[in-house]
Amino acid sequence: MFRSIWATLVGLLIEDGQLAIGALIALAITWAIAYTGGDQGRDISGWLLLVLVLALVVANLYRAGLTVRARVSSARR
């Protein structure tokens, strides 16, 4: 029971490892730019994070689509 609760708690945040790691990297880049870029860095941090995450979502799903296409092709053969 505790194992399934723990699995649910972890599963709440991570389903696709690459997407989760990508999001953490995006957060780290945003944080670094906000702290090293002064006022200008802070002012663009939100928009930067938004752009990074949107690109991450599209890229991750594009990659997932390619993987599924390859699997379907090999299953048909």
Added chain:
Amino acid sequence: MDRRHDRWDQAGIEPPSAAEAIIGCVDPITLAIHATPAFVASAVEFVEATTIVLAVGVTRGWRAPLFGTLAATLTLAVIIATLGVAIVTIVPEVFLKGFVGALLLLFGLRWLRKAILRFAGIVAIHDEELIYQREVAELRAQGLKRKEFDWVGFLVAYKAVLLEGTEVAFIVIAFGAAGGTALTAATVGAITAGLLVVALGVALKQPLTMVPENWLKFGVGAMLCSFGVFWFAEALGMEWPGDALSIPLIVLAFLGASWLAIRILRALLPQGAHVEARNV
């Protein structure tokens, strides 16, 4: 009569009810920002838990699943009281928004990705009726001893309510951790969703297939991601133009990117490959 009631009497108006007092202390914008996503996200989870509890009740009787639901609710109360309080007290206030923003972004991306895969046809659309029928068949196959307490029914209901409820607890803690009256607003949203879904389930005694769960999950995924981005940037010191009014714009950006991702996925997979893709 206490002093508070004297004040209302002198003013010549009725004192507010407990619910009015709770909602009255939260300003409408906070209520809309924190209660709306908590309400929608919690409703989706409550619908899923209700389907399982209904399946158990209909096939094996109501005593065990109701005890299971009660036990899970108590476990959840302990989780919220310990984890929620720990997050709010251990994490310094200056980091809290950033921490919650990061958690919301990770949580929201998980929902959004799944919703996109569903709408692209790669993952099967969530079907509450199908889940209900499958659960009923499995529970019937397990058999039932009428003279003993139904531990199977108890555990199935307990596990379903606990697992779905953990997500509700997470949502309430995440939206409530923003500080101020946010926790009250998020709790009001989640409780309202719970009452509404349970009332519908009790009235209809069938899975709530009329709730557009797939669309709701799509919208909630975009909302959670947007709040995550918004709060994380605020924690870094950014001032968004129009403050909270920029949230709808961020939501639109996530919906736009999701639409693009769905188009790309549909274009990538050859015709007829979508159902096939689910089995590989």
